[in-house]
Amino acid sequence: MQDTVATPYFRATFREWILTTDHKKIGILYGLTSLLFFAVAGLMGLVIRLELTAPGVQYVNPDLYNYLLTGHGAVMLLWWAIAFWGAFSNFLIPIMIGAKDVAFPRLNQLSYWFFFSASVLVLITLIPSQQIKMMWTGYPPFVLHNNAGPTGIYVLIIILIAGSTLGTGVNFITTLLRMRAKGVTLGNSNLMVHGLMSSIVVQLVGVPAFVGAVIMLFLDKHLGTGFFSPETGGDPVLYQHLFWFYSHPAVYVMILPAFGVFSEVLSTMSQKPVYGQKSMIWAIWAIAALGFLVWAHHMFTVGMPHWLRMFMSFTTVLIAVPTGIKLFNWVATLHKGAIRLNTAMLFTLGGIFMFLIGGLTGIPLALPAFDINVHDSAFVVGHFHYVLGMAMTLGAFSGVYFWYPKITGRMFPEGLGKTSFWLMMIGANLLYFTMMMAGIEGLPRRYVDYPDIANWASLNELSTIGAFILAAGVLVSFIAWIRGLKGPEAGSDPWGSPSLEWTTTSPPPPHNFLSFPVEVADDWTPYRYTDDSSEKS
Amino acid sequence: MLTLAAMGAETAAKVVPLAYPGHLWDQMFDIWITLAVVIYLIVAVPMVYFLFRYRYKKGENEKGATDEHGNIGLEVLWTVVPLIVVLYLAIQSAAFYTQQRTPPPDSMVVKTSGMMWAWEFEYSNGKKSINELWVPVGKPIKLELMSKDVIHAFHIPAAKTMEDAVPGRVNQMWFQFNETGEYPSFCREYCGTAHAYMRSTIKVVTQAEFDQWVNPS
Numbered sequence: 001m002q003d004t005v006a007t008p009y010f011r012a013t014f015r016e017w018i019l020t021t022d023h024k025k026i027g028i029l030y031g032l033t034s035l036l037f038f039a040v041a042g043l044m045g046l047v048i049r050l051e052l053t054a055p056g057v058q059y060v061n062p063d064l065y066n067y068l069l070t071g072h073g074a075v076m077l078l079w080w081a082i083a084f085w086g087a088f089s090n091f092l093i094p095i096m097i098g099a100k101d102v103a104f105p106r107l108n109q110l111s112y113w114f115f116f117s118a119s120v121l122v123l124i125t126l127i128p129s130q131q132i133k134m135m136w137t138g139y140p141p142f143v144l145h146n147n148a149g150p151t152g153i154y155v156l157i158i159i160l161i162a163g164s165t166l167g168t169g170v171n172f173i174t175t176l177l178r179m180r181a182k183g184v185t186l187g188n189s190n191l192m193v194h195g196l197m198s199s200i201v202v203q204l205v206g207v208p209a210f211v212g213a214v215i216m217l218f219l220d221k222h223l224g225t226g227f228f229s230p231e232t233g234g235d236p237v238l239y240q241h242l243f244w245f246y247s248h249p250a251v252y253v254m255i256l257p258a259f260g261v262f263s264e265v266l267s268t269m270s271q272k273p274v275y276g277q278k279s280m281i282w283a284i285w286a287i288a289a290l291g292f293l294v295w296a297h298h299m300f301t302v303g304m305p306h307w308l309r310m311f312m313s314f315t316t317v318l319i320a321v322p323t324g325i326k327l328f329n330w331v332a333t334l335h336k337g338a339i340r341l342n343t344a345m346l347f348t349l350g351g352i353f354m355f356l357i358g359g360l361t362g363i364p365l366a367l368p369a370f371d372i373n374v375h376d377s378a379f380v381v382g383h384f385h386y387v388l389g390m391a392m393t394l395g396a397f398s399g400v401y402f403w404y405p406k407i408t409g410r411m412f413p414e415g416l417g418k419t420s421f422w423l424m425m426i427g428a429n430l431l432y433f434t435m436m437m438a439g440i441e442g443l444p445r446r447y448v449d450y451p452d453i454a455n456w457a458s459l460n461e462l463s464t465i466g467a468f469i470l471a472a473g474v475l476v477s478f479i480a481w482i483r484g485l486k487g488p489e490a491g492s493d494p495w496g497s498p499s500l501e502w503t504t505t506s507p508p509p510p511h512n513f514l515s516f517p518v519e520v521a522d523d524w525t526p527y528r529y530t531d532d533s534s535e536k537s
Numbered sequence: 538m539l540t541l542a543a544m545g546a547e548t549a550a551k552v553v554p555l556a557y558p559g560h561l562w563d564q565m566f567d568i569w570i571t572l573a574v575v576i577y578l579i580v581a582v583p584m585v586y587f588l589f590r591y592r593y594k595k596g597e598n599e600k601g602a603t604d605e606h607g608n609i610g611l612e613v614l615w616t617v618v619p620l621i622v623v624l625y626l627a628i629q630s631a632a633f634y635t636q637q638r639t640p641p642p643d644s645m646v647v648k649t650s651g652m653m654w655a656w657e658f659e660y661s662n663g664k665k666s667i668n669e670l671w672v673p674v675g676k677p678i679k680l681e682l683m684s685k686d687v688i689h690a691f692h693i694p695a696a697k698t699m700e701d702a703v704p705g706r707v708n709q710m711w712f713q714f715n716e717t718g719e720y721p722s723f724c725r726e727y728c729g730t731a732h733a734y735m736r737s738t739i740k741v742v743t744q745a746e747f748d749q750w751v752n753p754s
Contacts, residue, residue: 062730062731066732133730139687139726139727142727145653145687145729147730148729229704230706237706272600272601273603273605275605275606275607276608276612278607301700302701303700303708306638309634310631313627317624317627318623320623321616321619321620321623324615325615325616328580329612330584331580331583331587332605334588334591335587335591335602336601336605337591337601338591338592338593338594338598338599338600338601339591339592340593349584353581356580356581357577360576361573363623363626364565364566364626366627367565367569367626367629367634368637369562369565369630369633369634369637370562370565372562372634372637372697372698372699373697375690375692375725376690376692376699376725376726376727377725440566441694442692442723444723444725446732449733451721529601529603
């Protein structure tokens, strides 16, 4: 077992990959698994878009369409928007805080293989008789109905995912609290560390509610209990409360690490400290905490008590405040910087622009007076694709481009990266802006077919064109990452950053640093770009 | 001048929205879109300007300013102003929402049941119809929403309002059409294979036609 840690991952054999407890190898395993499923769910999304191009049912029948919607939603959220950050947490957190590995490497290994097992179960749902058609939300009593397909497999998938998540949570929180190098504190560590850690804490607190809810679904369906079915005294709305109690904070699990990437890349590529670093840290944790008090804004039309609706409306709009602080601080970081518009920076700037639009279109959804007309419409779908779809994905891609030299030791082709960025940016805006417009015009979500009224048909056609441009952009990035493996050597610090991961070799040695103990000065910050670090202003 | 003012008042009086409470949603939309565009510009314009102004230049601009770490005044400003803006929005929404959800006392009640995959409407005299909701023009209608199987939702795009039909509960919504005609309604909560076809038609007719239909003598 020791060998599997001692060998650098770029020379590791297949057996070592399977048995590894090295956080960097496990990080790469998460990343590759996640990218594979991102591609699968993306193709599902393309088929959905193709079907919606024109009114009528052309390519897939309604049941297959409903399966594709379920698969696209669940896989994009769990395997991409959440799991891909698992790759970053594993690879970066120990290095950024100057540690050799995580606190419990074996537990970390177990977490990955739980995740892997869940991945295999997801592939089983591709078999036609096993297709689940319950949407990723899995609302009862529909789920208890035969029309929803074999939903037990979904419950099993969530349980395995939860095992992975909870193990990761305990592991990384311990790592952050106990294994920081001398001089690295919670106050001066990277914003990426805070972004990833806040999302891990949210998962640890929230996932048990979600798992509890789906286990109750399973008991209702297969053992005849009556938690959620009204005939036996249950209440379907109870499930929605339990489900959204985690699944709303889950959106912060997906976006907070992207905020971390934005801060790292903006600061490094402007060669200027992050503006208001302390308030940025507070804002991250404020969003994570407030995120637990807003879940019922997904349920404004379900018929709940008026006071609860109003309470959740106010708490939801309050989230705009720490979010605004982050946006303004990012803009201020650019002021008087020395800005390099390379691929990683473009993806970050694009991600911030998409987040700005996604945030501004999210505010009205927190207002019941607005939500009453656009709830479950294409507007909602467009909005969350701006935030979770694009701000998160552009952030993740920016992170891949930014740390690519560190992970592989090589430089990717910049030209392909930039091409990919512009294709994705143009495609995504065409796709999701028209989708939001269709929603304002009344187009419901989760419809396989729609009548040709208002501008629904023409907006859907533009959306589909955008989807294919976006897909082409993603493909170009994949090509850039593969070709980069044979690119020129990157050196240990290609971007000029004092953050700890850039002080070690690229790729890092088996225990991350060449000499121990790792130590930094008391006034160290990962964002000081003066050439001589002893020179103090 | 006076004639102009009178004409203005006349047109204003004539502008009765197609359906209530859709006019409130329109107002909420206008308030939001105005603020959103302003906020977008406040963030995006400086950002794009800085990108051009502070570009990396070899030998000239290689390092960013080292003396800018934050400014308490600015940070308070961009905490307090957004706070006021969003609180205003939430209060405005609460005021509108109360009207959007409170049916006028003279509303006509129609019991509305969702099922996979159709809507059934039942009137006070026991008359039932499937997928056709007949209502008199100019009369507020209160729907009592129920479900016979899974969760559905009744959305009327023209009246810009909706509510879920949840089994085991009775939810309510209201609307009023001010012009006769036929308007579509859609199921807005995913309910399986034929979810996309769970539509019905709202037939808005004169009171006389409605009486004739609901009580054929």
